[in-house]
Amino acid sequence: xxxxxxxxxxxxxxxxxxxxxxxxxxxxxxxxxxxxxxxxxxxxxxxxxxxxxxxxxxxxxxxxxxxxxxxxxxxxxxxxxxxxxxxxxxxxxxxx
Numbered sequence: 001x002x003x004x005x006x007x008x009x010x011x012x013x014x015x016x017x018x019x020x021x022x023x024x025x026x027x028x029x030x031x032x033x034x035x036x037x038x039x040x041x042x043x044x045x046x047x048x049x050x051x052x053x054x055x056x057x058x059x060x061x062x063x064x065x066x067x068x069x070x071x072x073x074x075x076x077x078x079x080x081x082x083x084x085x086x087x088x089x090x091x092x093x094x095x096x
Contacts, residue, residue: 007025007026007027007082009023009024009025009026009084011086013060018062018064019062019063019064019066019088020060020061020062020063021037021060021061021063021073021086021088022058022059022060023035023057023058023059023060023061023073023075024056024057024058025056025057025058025075025077025082026055026056027055028052028054028055028056028057028075028077029052029055029077029078029079029080030052030053030054030055030077030078031051031052031077031078032049032050032051032052032077032078033049033050033051033052033057033075033076033077034047034048034049034074034075034076034077035047035048035059035061035073035074035075035076036048036073036074036076037061037071037072037073037074038071038072038073038074039067039069039070039071040069040070040071045066045071046061046063046066048061052077057075057077063088066088067088068087068088068089069087069088070085070086070087071085071086071087071088072084072085073085073086
């Protein structure tokens with residue numbers, strides 16, 4: 001069966017001295033969902049498990065206490081896993 005599931009997009013938003021990672025998933029598999037963010041050493045810095053009741057996921061995670069660097073985001077729904085990457089830069093907040 002050919003279907004595009006878990007089309008993940010991410011963005012980093014800087015607003016009012018906060019740094020948020022926005023995760024959007026289109027065509028998500030309905031059911032148990034896990035979002036895991038890994039640092040560049042492969043260590044888990046955030047793990048969020050929830051039940052997704054629709055085929056769209058829109059979540060935000062506050063990251064201003066997380067160190068600058070490159071991160072990998074894995075979104076798991078059902079048997080599908082989508083992986084994307086992003087970079088954080090606290091200099092945009094005026095802090096290090």
